[in-house]
Amino acid sequence: MAAERLQKLLAQGGVASRRGAEALIGDGRVRVNGQIATLGMSADPSRDAIEVDGTALQLPTTYVHYAIHKPSGYLSSAHDERGRRSVLSLLASETDRRLWPAGRLDVESEGLMLLTDDGAWANRVLHPRYGIEREYAVLVESMPDRATLRRLVEGVELQDGPARLLTATAAQPPREVRHQPGERGSWLRVRVGEGRKREVRRIFEAVDQRVVRLVRTRIGPLGLDGLLVGEWRRLQPADVSRLAGARPRITAGGTLTVAIDGPSGAGKSTVGYALAQRIGATFVDTGLMYRALTLAALEAHVDIEDAEALGALAHRTRIDVRRPTPDQHQRLETVVLNGRDVTRRLRTRRIDAAVSAVSRHAVVRNAMLRSQRAAARKGATVMVGRDIGSVVLPDATLKVYLTASGQVRAARRAAEMRQPDRIDAYLAEIERRDALDSGRAVAPLRVVAGALVLDTGELSVEACVDAIVAHLR
Numbered sequence: 054m055a056a057e058r059l060q061k062l063l064a065q066g067g068v069a070s071r072r073g074a075e076a077l078i079g080d081g082r083v084r085v086n087g088q089i090a091t092l093g094m095s096a097d098p099s100r101d102a103i104e105v106d107g108t109a110l111q112l113p114t115t116y117v118h119y120a121i122h123k124p125s126g127y128l129s130s131a132h133d134e135r136g137r138r139s140v141l142s143l144l145a146s147e148t149d150r151r152l153w154p155a156g157r158l159d160v161e162s163e164g165l166m167l168l169t170d171d172g173a174w175a176n177r178v179l180h181p182r183y184g185i186e187r188e189y190a191v192l193v194e195s196m197p198d199r200a201t202l203r204r205l206v207e208g209v210e211l212q213d214g215p216a217r218l219l220t221a222t223a224a225q226p227p228r229e230v231r232h233q234p235g236e237r238g239s240w241l242r243v244r245v246g247e248g249r250k251r252e253v254r255r256i257f258e259a260v261d262q263r264v265v266r267l268v269r270t271r272i273g274p275l276g277l278d279g280l281l282v283g284e285w286r287r288l289q290p291a292d293v294s295r296l297a298g299a300r301p302r303i304t305a306g307g308t309l310t311v312a313i314d315g316p317s318g319a320g321k322s323t324v325g326y327a328l329a330q331r332i333g334a335t336f337v338d339t340g341l342m343y344r345a346l347t348l349a350a351l352e353a354h355v356d357i358e359d360a361e362a363l364g365a366l367a368h369r370t371r372i373d374v375r376r377p378t379p380d381q382h383q384r385l386e387t388v389v390l391n392g393r394d395v396t397r398r399l400r401t402r403r404i405d406a407a408v409s410a411v412s413r414h415a416v417v418r419n420a421m422l423r424s425q426r427a428a429a430r431k432g433a434t435v436m437v438g439r440d441i442g443s444v445v446l447p448d449a450t451l452k453v454y455l456t457a458s459g460q461v462r463a464a465r466r467a468a469e470m471r472q473p474d475r476i477d478a479y480l481a482e483i484e485r486r487d488a489l490d491s492g493r494a495v496a497p498l499r500v501v502a503g504a505l506v507l508d509t510g511e512l513s514v515e516a517c518v519d520a521i522v523a524h525l526r
Contacts, residue, residue, distance in 0.1 A: 056095040059083060062103065064172020066110045067151040071176050082106050116171035117150055118293050121285035122229065122277055123166045125266075129157035140166060144285055155179055156187075156272065159251055164189070164230075164269030165277050167288075167296075177297050178272070179248065185296070186219065186506055188244045188271035189253055190226035193262050196239035197221075199477070201260050205243075206458040209259035216256050219244040219508055220458055222484065229277040230268050238265050244456075246508060272296070274502045295503045309334065309433045310448075311521065312441035315455035316487050316498060318462030320509040321437040324455060324517045326385040329435040331518055332525070337374050337428045338386055339438035339445065342421055343412040344399040345372045345390045350411060351403065357410045364416030372424065400469070405482065409489050412439070439490065442501040451524055454500045455517070457510035459483050 063074035063083070075092060077083055083090040084104045090096075096103055103110040123129070127140045137160070141152055155167040155175035169175050178185055197205070208217035224242035245253060257264050270277055274295045280286065288296075311334070313325045322338050329336035347357070349370050355362050373389040388396045398404075411417060418440075425445045429436055436445065442452035463480035467473050490498035500506060505524055507517050 056097040059085070059090055059094050059096055059103070061172065062096060062098060062110065062112070063105065064176065066112050067153070067170035067172070068105055068110065069153065071172060073153075074172075077105060116169060116174065117148060117152075118171060118174065118288040119144060119147075119152070119168040119285050120275065120278075120280065120288055120292075121166050121168060122280040122282050123158055123163055124282045125161050125163045128160055129154045129166065141168065143283060144168065147285070156248055158269060159254075162254075162267045162269070163282065164267075165272055165275070165280070166269070167272060167275075168285075174293065174297055185273040186244050186246050186271075186508075187248065187269055188242065188276075190224075190230055190266075190268040190270050191241045191243055191253065191257070191264055192226075192236070192238045192266040193241065193257065193264060194238050196223065197241075197260070197262055199480075201262065203460055204260050205256060206460050209256055211252075211255050211259065213249065216247070216249065216252055218253075218256060218458075219246055219456065219510070222459070222487070226268060227270055227277060229279065229281055230270065231282065233266075236266075242270075246511065273506070274500060274504065291502075308430065309450045309525075310429050310446050311435045311451050311453060311525070312446045312449035312501075313435065313437040313453045313455060314439060314441050314443070314498075314501060314504070315437075316457075316462070316483075316490065318466055318483060319455040319457045320465075320514070320517075321455050322385055324507075324509065324514055324521075325435045325437040327514050328518050328521055331522060332433065332435075334433035334435045335428070335431065336386060337425070337434060337436045339421070339425050339436060339441065340408075341374060341386065341388045341396075341399055342372050342425070343417075344404050344408050345388050345395055346370060346417070346421070347404050347408045347411045348395055348398060349390060351407065357407050360414040360416050363411060363414055364420055367417050367420035372421075374428070409486050413489070418444070439498055442504055443499070451521065452501050452504040453521055454504040454506045455509050456506065457508060459487070461510040 059078055060071045060074035063069060063077065064071045068074060069077060078090050078092050081089050082105060085094065085096050086102050098110065098112055121140060121143060123140045127138050129140055150170045152168045152170055155169055155178045158164065158166060167178065202221050205218045205221045208215050221241055221243045223239065225240050243253065253267060254264050275292060311328065313321050315321050326336045346367055350357055350363060350366055353366065355366055371391050375387045375389060387394060388399060422445060428434065429446055438445065442449055459480050462483050463476050466479040467476045505521065507520055509517060
């Protein structure tokens with residue numbers, strides 16, 4: 054076995070996290086071949102005798118990974134000098150392995166935690182460079198006004214530097230989070246891209262909002278998924294791979310496909326087109342196909358709530374998305390509806406207001422599915438839309454989910470339409486549309502399992518493309 058850094062070996066042996074292992078080495082509690090170890094030292098466990106506090110290090114041949122719904126009042130750490138209960142005690146009857154949390158929650162917080170003896174895996178889940186987001190249900194004493202919500206996502210100054218929420222919207226918690234007797238206040242759903250100590254609570258305190266309950270509901274692609282408070286489950290290999298970042302797959306036919314999902318205004322078209330240019334793939338924006346169908350429905354005076362009539366219209370309507378011609382260099386794509394170029398007519402307020410209603414019908418989406426998949430079979434393809442990774446291309450080589458705060462998306466929309474004074478109006482429209490898309494019965498807006506999640510409010514187009522290409526490699 055090749056030599057490895059000591060802190061990595063200690064983490065693999067379930068002694069501590071890498072940071073905790075560095076502290077053990079710094080305190081002189083680790084010896085290699087009888088000599089006190091120093092930071093930066095490497096060792097080969099097949100040849101070297103490694104001891105921690107006089108006990109030989111044992112490296113496991115297999116690892117275990119658990120998800121648990123932590124109750125309030127339980128510590129995330131293994132031991133406490135004051136004798137308080139540890140979340141690890143809830144698994145005492147299940148395993149005698151030495152576990153530690155891959156991401157902690159403070160004692161009064163609740164929700165999803167990961168417990169493991171796999172140090173390398175835990176480090177990948179925790180490290181900021183892998184961009185694993187956390188989602189929380191937050192109960193505050195009163196609903197923040199729009200200006201306060203804007204401050205939360207634009208950022209506040211904390212003692213350890215600036216911090217912000219990626220999103221903050223009014224939403225009831227998932228069913229796994231039970232309401233408490235006499236509970237009062239307003240629930241929000243928030244996402245963060247970092248994991249600093251008590252970060253969410255401190256961000257709310259900075260805008261004079263007191264957090265009554267804080268429940269973590271999701272870590273990357275993994276949610277509570279049926280776990281009630283105090284319950285746990287062992288993660289399946291697929292869950293472990295998803296959290297660590299599974300390798301991309303090539304479809305059975307050997308065609309490279311990248312599926313890019315995300316809410317309206319997240320930059321899917323801009324990033325997708327730049328990626329297609331970088332890797333020499335065809336760019337297909339399925340959102341424009343639905344916009345073209347919406348235009349056809351409005352022109353034909355078809356009721357956008359009449360699913361049967363819209364389905365019939367979709368079957369008899371021919372919509373093509375083509376590469377721009379040399380004289381159309383200002384476009385990302387050209388959309389042809391029944392033989393006529395309608396590209397310039399698809400970004401209007403009238404279509405903005407109707408397209409979500411048109412696309413939510415199952416018969417409409419089924420009618421569009423055949424042409425969307427046919428486009429991806431022609432060669433290397435970057436396809437963007439709302440349910441590309443989950444429905445249209447479930448076997449895509451790589452699935453990407455782009456996101457950004459509502460404020461960022463509203464500002465982009467106002468700039469695109471050259472109406473900077475309408476940011477608040479666009480924000481209200483985006484929030485309404487997000488709520489519709491997330492709650493619809495057919496193809497709801499969600500992060501598909503195993504997707505690479507990128508915040509375009511934080512990353513430039515070039516940085517997003519770099520991250521996607523790195524995963525493809």
